[in-house]
Amino acid sequence: MIKFRNVTKHYPRSGTALADASFHIRKAEFAFLTGPSGAGKTTVLRLVHMETAPTEGEVIISRFSSTRIRRREIPQLRRSVGFVFQDFRLLERFTAAENISFALQVTGANRSAIRSKVMRLLGHVGLASRASAYPAELSGGERQRVAIARALATDPLVLLADEPTGNLDERASLGVFELFKQLNALGTAVILATHDATLLRRHPETRVLELEGGRLVYDSGSDAPRPSHGDSSIFQLVRDGPPMQSGAKEGSAIERGGPAP
Amino acid sequence: MRPFREALLSLVRRPVLAALSVTAIGLSLFILGLFGLTAHNISKALAAVEEKVEIVAYLRDEIDEAQLRLVRSEIGAFPEVESVEYVSKTEALYNASRELAEFSDVFPDVEVNPLPASLEVRLLPGRRDPQTVGTVAARISGYEFIDEVRFGREWVNRIHTLRRIAGGTALIVGGSFALVAMLLVGTTVRMSIHARSTEIAIMENVGATAGFIQRPFLAEGLISGLAGGALALALTFAAYRLLDRAVMAVLWLPDLWIAAGIVGGGVLGMLSAGRSVRRELKGLYAI
Ligand SMILES: Nc1ncnc2c1ncn2[C@@H]1O[C@H](COP(=O)(O)OP(=O)(O)O)[C@@H](O)[C@H]1O
Numbered sequence: 001m002i003k004f005r006n007v008t009k010h011y012p013r014s015g016t017a018l019a020d021a022s023f024h025i026r027k028a029e030f031a032f033l034t035g036p037s038g039a040g041k042t043t044v045l046r047l048v049h050m051e052t053a054p055t056e057g058e059v060i061i062s063r064f065s066s067t068r069i070r071r072r073e074i075p076q077l078r079r080s081v082g083f084v085f086q087d088f089r090l091l092e093r094f095t096a097a098e099n100i101s102f103a104l105q106v107t108g109a110n111r112s113a114i115r116s117k118v119m120r121l122l123g124h125v126g127l128a129s130r131a132s133a134y135p136a137e138l139s140g141g142e143r144q145r146v147a148i149a150r151a152l153a154t155d156p157l158v159l160l161a162d163e164p165t166g167n168l169d170e171r172a173s174l175g176v177f178e179l180f181k182q183l184n185a186l187g188t189a190v191i192l193a194t195h196d197a198t199l200l201r202r203h204p205e206t207r208v209l210e211l212e213g214g215r216l217v218y219d220s221g222s223d224a225p226r227p228s229h230g231d232s233s234i235f236q237l238v239r240d241g242p243p244m245q246s247g248a249k250e251g252s253a254i255e256r257g258g259p260a261p
Numbered sequence: 262m263r264p265f266r267e268a269l270l271s272l273v274r275r276p277v278l279a280a281l282s283v284t285a286i287g288l289s290l291f292i293l294g295l296f297g298l299t300a301h302n303i304s305k306a307l308a309a310v311e312e313k314v315e316i317v318a319y320l321r322d323e324i325d326e327a328q329l330r331l332v333r334s335e336i337g338a339f340p341e342v343e344s345v346e347y348v349s350k351t352e353a354l355y356n357a358s359r360e361l362a363e364f365s366d367v368f369p370d371v372e373v374n375p376l377p378a379s380l381e382v383r384l385l386p387g388r389r390d391p392q393t394v395g396t397v398a399a400r401i402s403g404y405e406f407i408d409e410v411r412f413g414r415e416w417v418n419r420i421h422t423l424r425r426i427a428g429g430t431a432l433i434v435g436g437s438f439a440l441v442a443m444l445l446v447g448t449t450v451r452m453s454i455h456a457r458s459t460e461i462a463i464m465e466n467v468g469a470t471a472g473f474i475q476r477p478f479l480a481e482g483l484i485s486g487l488a489g490g491a492l493a494l495a496l497t498f499a500a501y502r503l504l505d506r507a508v509m510a511v512l513w514l515p516d517l518w519i520a521a522g523i524v525g526g527g528v529l530g531m532l533s534a535g536r537s538v539r540r541e542l543k544g545l546y547a548i
């Protein structure tokens with residue numbers, strides 16, 4: 001359903017953000033996108049959301065291809081790809097329910113359908129009782145749930161989440177992560193970008209795509225053997241635990257994630 | 262309806278700027294309205310005057326029946342000419358004595374009638390402009406038995422000049438106001454777009470169409486323009502009442518002109534908003 005074919009993305013000033021990446025994510029699959037800060041995770045998500053076009057290669061999302069899509073078709077694509085940000089991006093002057101109905105209104109849902117759908121979505125994310133609360137009155141975890149409900153409003157095939165737990169404490173993180181798992185079980189694919197090693201360690205069975213310096217250094221879903229130079233990869237750490245010596249690079253995922261509880 | 266509701270909310274949120282935009286559009290259209298009032302009244306006056314514009318060709322006394330008939334029919338055949346009336350010496354004297362009582366005292370006797378017979382030439386409507394009148398008059402004066410040709414050239418010329426000056430002034434002054442109006446409306450709309458950038462980003466994120474995102478801002482321009490048009494109508498009407506009561510009888514504008522003015526305001530507002538929308542939202546769904 002989501003295919004990257006030899007995708008390279010150059011930015012004019014900062015150079016190569018993604019280099020010759022190929023992978024395939026199936027319908028209703030759950031995948032972690034991991035790697036240290038600057039590895040290219042957000043770039044991958046932005047490519048899926050078609051906020052930016054690949055410099056080379058092709059990105060295919062369901063029936064849309066980055067090489068053929070027209071500008072006026074992009075709204076259609078966006079409705080099948082929900083996006084959740086680290087900083088929630090809710091409208092502060094709207095209540096939780098209004099934030100969700102905003103997404104429904106602007107994508108042309110009919111009025112009578114909106115109310116019941118908003119309540120259903122709030123129920124899905126466990127916030128039925130906070131419908132009329134303003135974002136400022138909600139905890140971080142609750143805000144992220146509202147953002148997730150909003151991303152679900154258009155019944156997307158896939159949810160993209162860019163460090164969705166990055167601003168949350170551990171308990172809230174776990175809750176939000178569990179929510180993604182539940183939504184995935186209901187049939188929505190999820191690509192979750194994170195450098196939170198704890199999260200990865202807790203879910204060793206989940207598909208992992210690991211980026212480093214714009215290269216896809218590991219894909220647990222491919223048959224290819226793990227490259228031998230990837231010793232410092234998160235996946236390795238997930239399997240084997242942190243190294244005894246403090247050899248991890250500055251700013252790498254494992255340092256930010258901290259040791260497993 | 263949504264675009265208009267959103268647009269009104271935006272305008273209400275920036276009342277001073279919105280009022281300035283509407284006033285600027287209103288003033289530029291008011292100037293156009295004043296010109297319209299002037300032009301309309303001049304046109305009507307001109308039509309009434311032109312109705313009376315005729316070329317009077319005085320005939321020499323020695324012209325005979327046959328020659329008269331020939332001259333009459335030839336002039337009558339000019340493509341610009343509507344009719345040719347013959348006024349005999351007797352009729353001329355009768356007319357003159359009726360209009361001027363003293364005349365009958367001075368020349369009581371038809372036998373010594375000093376007035377010449379004449380041909381009164383009327384031109385077809387639409388051919389009564391100074392230039393045509395001049396050329397036809399020149400052509401008539403070329404006839405052998407025509408003594409002298411008179412026509413109201415001065416008068417006609419002056420009215421036409423007046424209308425041109427009024428038009429030019431209105432165009433320059435109204436145009437400058439329209440320019441200011443466009444800038445103000447454009448700025449208002451640009452500020453509305455900036456004020457809503459978070460919402461716009463979310464709309465793009467969830468897949469609202471570009472048209473859906475842009476429409477409220479165009480509606481904002483349209484509303485400002487229509488409101489400006491209404492303001493201009495009110496101001497023009499006030500000016501008309503004042504003139505009509507205090508200075509001289511004037512005619513009110515035709516409905517079509519009023520409608521055109523208000524629609525013009527709407528178009529002006531939309532165009533200004535369109536410029537801002539194009540510039541500020543050109544990145545919408547650009548990849
Ligand atoms: N819009 C952009 N313009 C220029 N460079 C960018 C842009 N977005 C990302 N980059 C660069 O691309 C690289 C990958 O960034 P990103 O995908 O944000 O990494 P991550 O999300 O893994 O931290 C970084 O070097 C970053 O500076």
Ligand SMILES: [Mg+2]
Binds near residue numbers: 041043162
């Ligand atoms: Mg990122």
